[in-house]
Amino acid sequence: MPNILAIAETRGGELRKVALEAVTAARALADATGGGEVRALVFGPAGIGARAEALAQHGADKVLVCEHAAYDKADAESMAATVVAHAAGSAVVLFSASAQGRDLSPRVAAGLDAPLLADCLTVSGAKGGVTVTHPTYTGKVIATLTATAPTVVVSMRPSAVMPAVNARPLAAEPVAPASDPAASRVKVTEVVVGGGGKLDLGEAPVVISGGRGLKEAANFKLVEDLAAAFGNAAVGATRAVTDDGWRPHSDQIGQTGRLVSPDLYIAVGISGAIQHLAGMRTSRTIVAINKDAEAPIFKVADYGIVGDALEIVPVLTAAVKAARAAH
Amino acid sequence: MNIAVCIKRVPDMESRFRIAGSGVGIDEAGLKFDISDFDAYAVEVALQLNEKAGAGEVTVICLGPDVVQEIIRKALSMGAAKGVHLKADAVPADSLAIAKALAAELKDGGYDLLLFGKHSLDAMTGGAGTMVAQLLGLPCLTAASRLEITDGKAVARRELEGAAESLTFALPAVVTIDEGIARPRYPSLKGIMAAKKKPLETRPAQLGDARVTVDKMALPAERPAGRIIGTGPDAVPELVRLLQTEAKVL
Ligand SMILES: Cc1cc2nc3c(=O)[nH]c(=O)nc-3n(C[C@H](O)[C@H](O)[C@H](O)COP(=O)(O)OP(=O)(O)OC[C@H]3O[C@@H](n4cnc5c(N)ncnc54)[C@H](O)[C@@H]3O)c2cc1C
Ligand SMILES: Nc1ncnc2c1ncn2[C@@H]1O[C@H](COP(=O)(O)O)[C@@H](O)[C@H]1O
Numbered sequence: 001m002p003n004i005l006a007i008a009e010t011r012g013g014e015l016r017k018v019a020l021e022a023v024t025a026a027r028a029l030a031d032a033t034g035g036g037e038v039r040a041l042v043f044g045p046a047g048i049g050a051r052a053e054a055l056a057q058h059g060a061d062k063v064l065v066c067e068h069a070a071y072d073k074a075d076a077e078s079m080a081a082t083v084v085a086h087a088a089g090s091a092v093v094l095f096s097a098s099a100q101g102r103d104l105s106p107r108v109a110a111g112l113d114a115p116l117l118a119d120c121l122t123v124s125g126a127k128g129g130v131t132v133t134h135p136t137y138t139g140k141v142i143a144t145l146t147a148t149a150p151t152v153v154v155s156m157r158p159s160a161v162m163p164a165v166n167a168r169p170l171a172a173e174p175v176a177p178a179s180d181p182a183a184s185r186v187k188v189t190e191v192v193v194g195g196g197g198k199l200d201l202g203e204a205p206v207v208i209s210g211g212r213g214l215k216e217a218a219n220f221k222l223v224e225d226l227a228a229a230f231g232n233a234a235v236g237a238t239r240a241v242t243d244d245g246w247r248p249h250s251d252q253i254g255q256t257g258r259l260v261s262p263d264l265y266i267a268v269g270i271s272g273a274i275q276h277l278a279g280m281r282t283s284r285t286i287v288a289i290n291k292d293a294e295a296p297i298f299k300v301a302d303y304g305i306v307g308d309a310l311e312i313v314p315v316l317t318a319a320v321k322a323a324r325a326a327h
Numbered sequence: 328m329n330i331a332v333c334i335k336r337v338p339d340m341e342s343r344f345r346i347a348g349s350g351v352g353i354d355e356a357g358l359k360f361d362i363s364d365f366d367a368y369a370v371e372v373a374l375q376l377n378e379k380a381g382a383g384e385v386t387v388i389c390l391g392p393d394v395v396q397e398i399i400r401k402a403l404s405m406g407a408a409k410g411v412h413l414k415a416d417a418v419p420a421d422s423l424a425i426a427k428a429l430a431a432e433l434k435d436g437g438y439d440l441l442l443f444g445k446h447s448l449d450a451m452t453g454g455a456g457t458m459v460a461q462l463l464g465l466p467c468l469t470a471a472s473r474l475e476i477t478d479g480k481a482v483a484r485r486e487l488e489g490a491a492e493s494l495t496f497a498l499p500a501v502v503t504i505d506e507g508i509a510r511p512r513y514p515s516l517k518g519i520m521a522a523k524k525k526p527l528e529t530r531p532a533q534l535g536d537a538r539v540t541v542d543k544m545a546l547p548a549e550r551p552a553g554r555i556i557g558t559g560p561d562a563v564p565e566l567v568r569l570l571q572t573e574a575k576v577l
Contacts, residue, residue, distance in 0.1 A: 109422075137338070139547070142547050190493040264577075286553075323577055
């Protein structure tokens with residue numbers, strides 16, 4: 001396959017994990033289709049160029065570094081224009097299907113008149129285009145899609161690709177924004193970073209979610225303590241709980257919330273409605289704690305415990321702490 | 328405000344899906360259909376914005392075969408003023424082809440605000456709305472979880488992973504709607520009666536070339552049946568043992 005342009009996402013002057021995933025996916029696709037050139041494009045405030053090395057390490061033959069003071073926050077209009085300006089000769093423009101990638105990729109697709117294959121699990125070369133697999137119907141059906149066009153825009157589902165080292169010598173080149181971020185019509189006035197460097201739901205290896213079975217908002221403390229005992233866990237919630245204002249909507253897992261696929265998902269006091277399952281059923285191991293043995297969550301749980309979550313969770317927290325301390 | 332909302336007709340996601348004999352679609356026999364969730368939220372947002380402003384008209388637009396008229400009527404019964412059916416034999420898997428047809432319809436509509444869902448629940452591409460903005464040269468805000476508009480100026484919020492952005496922009500603009508912003512109202516009996524008399528125009532969709540083909544649709548591997556390992560706090564040691572030795576996640 002000819003060349004690939006991978007977009008490497010940053011936040012707060014650092015590469016995000018999805019940036020390494022995008023470059024890894026691009027390298028693997030290029031190598032599987034005859035070894036084209038992989039260019040990575042990274043946006044950020046002055047100094048972001050210092051992060052180019054990690055992109056070369058993950059397989060970028062060249063790193064295009066677009067620094068601008070305004071890129072301490074994202075600016076979709078000028079970023080999309082810059083991607084379009086550097087896409088010439090690329091068979092694939094590859095994003096992560098993160099919030100930012102989902103925002104930029106359709107702009108770039110329309111700007112290039114290129115088809116978009118979004119939120120893909122796998123990507124491979126096809127005659128005159130690209131073939132992907134992509135969850136559809138809230139994840140209940142997996143579609144295999146082929147786009148045939150000189151350039152195809154692809155976004156990969158976060159965590160679908162494991163970052164892998166495949167080092168190239170660093171070749172960085174500064175590029176300028178294709179339009180002035182100050183002239184963009186949508187202004188980011190504020191970025192509110194959620195609770196002190198907590199793991200993101202989509203990236204955490206362990207997700208512990210609470211539902212209405214926790215009885216009241218204050219009992220989420222038990223779930224947070226369990227997450228802290230794991231050390232690598234994020235806390236999610238059901239819509240019943242986010243609608244009641246116990247937790248922010250950004251914590252909601254499911255059909256209309258976040259889609260997660262961690263190594264371990266623990267559902268605490270959650271009935272297992274189909275709309276909730278849509279967001280977590282691809283988790284590797286699922287644990288359910290529910291007082292009703294007939295709750296549908298037990299149908300998907302590898303390990304279920306029937307009983308009162310308010311009694312069980314503190315005991316589990318202590319046991320997890322002890323198990324981790326013994327390592 | 329003059330607001331357009333693009334809505335898609337999708338099957339009820341609680342259904343047990345079967346793959347059609349062709350292998351490239353789902354078997355639609357016996358399925359119930361409705362407005363895609365985020366699109367229904369968008370209709371609600373449009374109605375609330377105009378109710379708050381005390382003026383304005385909501386137009387709903389849907390591309391697809393004749394059966395899509397049923398969801399246009401539903402949106403009219405919720406309170407939209409008129410519907411446009413962009414007729415196509417089938418809805419392509421290519422969001423850009425859809426976006427081109429929607430953009431052609433929306434271009435000279437004189438709308439202040441164009442609303443879309445964050446993504447459709449069947450295709451789950453999350454493309455068409457943002458593409459329409461790019462094609463029409465309009466400002467675009469994706470995945471809004473809050474939207475307030477005063478005097479043609481919008482303030483919105485969107486959730487990122489582990490963070491949120493506040494944004495401002497001026498109308499006309501495109502906004503795609505996320506969770507948390509509004510729950511769609513149920514049509515009232517009066518609304519349902521009124522909807523029957525509301526205008527619903529039909530014209531052919533000017534679809535762009537569809538360059539995405541579906542090679543295959545498949546059901547994901549079923550999870551092995553669940554297993555209850557015990558009752559109450561006494562079951563915790565066994566759970567921890569399984570997490571360590573069998574699942575190897577602890
Ligand atoms: C269009 C649409 C979209 C939706 N999208 C989503 C979505 O994205 N995400 C989502 O989660 N939901 C979504 N829902 C809502 C979904 O249908 C359910 O209503 C919701 O998931 C239920 O949340 P829950 O499990 O917390 O509450 P409930 O269904 O009320 O379940 C509570 C559970 O707690 C158990 N319990 C009670 N007390 C205890 C105790 N002391 N110890 C242990 N267990 C206890 C009960 O047995 C019960 O199973 C959506 C619904 C619709 C219509
Ligand atoms: N056939 C259609 N008719 C009208 N609007 C649509 C159609 N398909 C998609 N849309 C709109 O575009 C949004 C994104 O769809 P998608 O790109 O399929 O995820 C949807 O939420 C709708 O608002």
